[in-house]
Amino acid sequence: MPGKVHVTTTINGESVEFLCEPRQTILEVLRDQLDLTGTKEGCSNGNCGACSILVNGGVIDACLMMAVEAEGEELTTIEGVASAEGLHPLQQKFLEHAALQCGICTPGFIVAAKALLDNEPTPSEERIRLYLAGNLCRCTGYDKIVRAVQDAASAMAE
Amino acid sequence: MNAFDYAAPRSVDEAISLLDAENGDVGILAGGTDLIAQLKEGGRKIDLLLDLKRIPEATALTFDEAGLHIGAATSCAQIYTFDVVQSLYPALVDCTSLIGSIQIQNRGSMGGNFCNASPAADTPPSVIVQGGACRIVGPNGAREVVAEDFFVGPGQSALQPGELLIAIRIPPPVANSGAFFLRFIPRNEMDIAVANAAASVVLDADKTTILSARIAIGAVAPTPLLVADAGAALAGKAVDDEDALEAACAASRAAANPISDMRGTIEQRVHLSGVLTGRAIRGAIQRAKES
Ligand SMILES: Cc1cc2nc3c(=O)[nH]c(=O)nc-3n(C[C@H](O)[C@H](O)[C@H](O)COP(=O)(O)OP(=O)(O)OC[C@H]3O[C@@H](n4cnc5c(N)ncnc54)[C@H](O)[C@@H]3O)c2cc1C
Ligand code: FES
Numbered sequence: 001m002p003g004k005v006h007v008t009t010t011i012n013g014e015s016v017e018f019l020c021e022p023r024q025t026i027l028e029v030l031r032d033q034l035d036l037t038g039t040k041e042g043c044s045n046g047n048c049g050a051c052s053i054l055v056n057g058g059v060i061d062a063c064l065m066m067a068v069e070a071e072g073e074e075l076t077t078i079e080g081v082a083s084a085e086g087l088h089p090l091q092q093k094f095l096e097h098a099a100l101q102c103g104i105c106t107p108g109f110i111v112a113a114k115a116l117l118d119n120e121p122t123p124s125e126e127r128i129r130l131y132l133a134g135n136l137c138r139c140t141g142y143d144k145i146v147r148a149v150q151d152a153a154s155a156m157a158e
Numbered sequence: 159m160n161a162f163d164y165a166a167p168r169s170v171d172e173a174i175s176l177l178d179a180e181n182g183d184v185g186i187l188a189g190g191t192d193l194i195a196q197l198k199e200g201g202r203k204i205d206l207l208l209d210l211k212r213i214p215e216a217t218a219l220t221f222d223e224a225g226l227h228i229g230a231a232t233s234c235a236q237i238y239t240f241d242v243v244q245s246l247y248p249a250l251v252d253c254t255s256l257i258g259s260i261q262i263q264n265r266g267s268m269g270g271n272f273c274n275a276s277p278a279a280d281t282p283p284s285v286i287v288q289g290g291a292c293r294i295v296g297p298n299g300a301r302e303v304v305a306e307d308f309f310v311g312p313g314q315s316a317l318q319p320g321e322l323l324i325a326i327r328i329p330p331p332v333a334n335s336g337a338f339f340l341r342f343i344p345r346n347e348m349d350i351a352v353a354n355a356a357a358s359v360v361l362d363a364d365k366t367t368i369l370s371a372r373i374a375i376g377a378v379a380p381t382p383l384l385v386a387d388a389g390a391a392l393a394g395k396a397v398d399d400e401d402a403l404e405a406a407c408a409a410s411r412a413a414a415n416p417i418s419d420m421r422g423t424i425e426q427r428v429h430l431s432g433v434l435t436g437r438a439i440r441g442a443i444q445r446a447k448e449s
């Protein structure tokens with residue numbers, strides 16, 4: 001029986017250590033061991049983006065990354081998006097635009113949109129739609145999500 | 159997922175020694191976007207997960223007189239954001255920037271795309287037409303295989319037991335050349351190619367005559383195909399010779415040997431091979447003119 005592996009990583013700015021089996025994904029460890037349940041599991045195969053997290057600033061699907069691969073990396077989950085001062089503009093605008101219904105896709109969309117705006121503060125609508133193509137939403141029809149991201153970009157530019 | 163061990167070697171030698179048969183079935187891990195899905199579905203069982211991403215050569219992305227050196231585990235996003243790739247190898251931007259989603263591009267590598275050896279893989283045609291080669295390392299040292307010979311069958315590459323792909327190399331583009339890749343999918347993104355194609359051309363100094371051309375097509379045969387006849391049909395012909403262009407498209411249709419599946423029929427794929435070949439050639443000529 002293969003042994004457990006000790007992993008040291010940074011999650012939402014804090015140093016975190018955990019023990020995991022090599023066969024566990026980082027999504028399982030975040031949700032089941034570290035109680036960071038904001039990251040959602042949808043398809044579990046890279047198609048829906050509900051599990052989106054940032055690794056060293058780039059958005060990835062946590063269902064397709066093994067927990068052992070987190071060694072030495074910097075992870076950001078939805079729990080790290082708001083600050084002590086309050087909600088991130090993306091979160092605020094998702095609320096204002098009612099860019100969610102059931103909400104299961106929302107953490108993934110916000111994390112992916114944050115990666116976009118961190119790197120490209122003024123994306124076109126086309127760019128937003130392309131960038132978020134790896135995030136699926138069963139409820140909203142996407143328009144309100146795109147508007148919320150556009151509005152957040154404007155708010156952040158001010 | 160069955161239980162397995164994990165190793166992240168720091169050097170090529172260490173990785174090769176871990177690939178030894180006594181470690182059982184070793185799963186080589188680059189970005190994991192194919193492998194982890196296969197492990198989850200239970201189709202693949204391994205004893206050891208061997209992560210290449212801590213090996214400097216596997217994640218290097220450099221350019222010098224010898225050309226572009228793409229470490230096998232370098233992500234698609236690293237490739238298409240590299241300024242040298244954007245200026246000198248736009249056909250690599252074409253293919254790496256349409257794989258899956260941004261999430262997939264941030265993890266998935268060209269090396270993984272090659273080794274997974276899907277007939278519909280999107281990166282091989284661009285590499286093949288630009289004269290790329292695969293650098294393979296194993297217990298008997300290193301060897302190089304031209305990209306078109308790396309693919310043996312669906313899911314099968316030229317890698318022998320104990321070997322791994324360490325890098326993909328592409329020579330520097332010659333003067334007055336251009337390359338272009340495109341695919342056909344029913345949606346705008348997040349889909350697997352029904353067919354894809356890449357072309358590269360070298361023009362004369364006036365940019366009116368094609369000196370040489372290479373065409374490759376994918377998803378229309380058990381492996382990506384270099385269509386030598388299509389390139390030959392263009393050599394020595396004027397850039398606006400429509401008969402030569404049609405001959406090249408016909409050569410691709412003749413080379414295509416597709417299956418029918420849920421994504422497309424044999425007839426559609428044969429037809430697409432010709433259409434995409436024509437568009438890839440026009441795109442490559444346009445880029446050569448602008449070079
Ligand atoms: C949602 C989704 C969308 C996708 N869309 C596309 C698409 O549009 N086009 C496309 O072509 N592909 C697509 N793919 C497939 C996949 O993302 C690509 O093939 C990707 O390039 C694989 O790279 P990787 O680094 O993730 O490979 P991995 O999963 O790490 O490895 C793939 C295979 O190759 C082996 N391997 C990896 N590296 C080496 C090496 N250096 N030496 C020896 N063996 C090695 C692994 O053991 C495994 O069998 C998609 C996948 C998903 C989940
Ligand atoms: S749960 Fe990871 S992409 Fe769907």
Ligand code: FES
Binds near residue numbers: 102103140
């Ligand atoms: S709000 Fe329900 S899936 Fe998006």
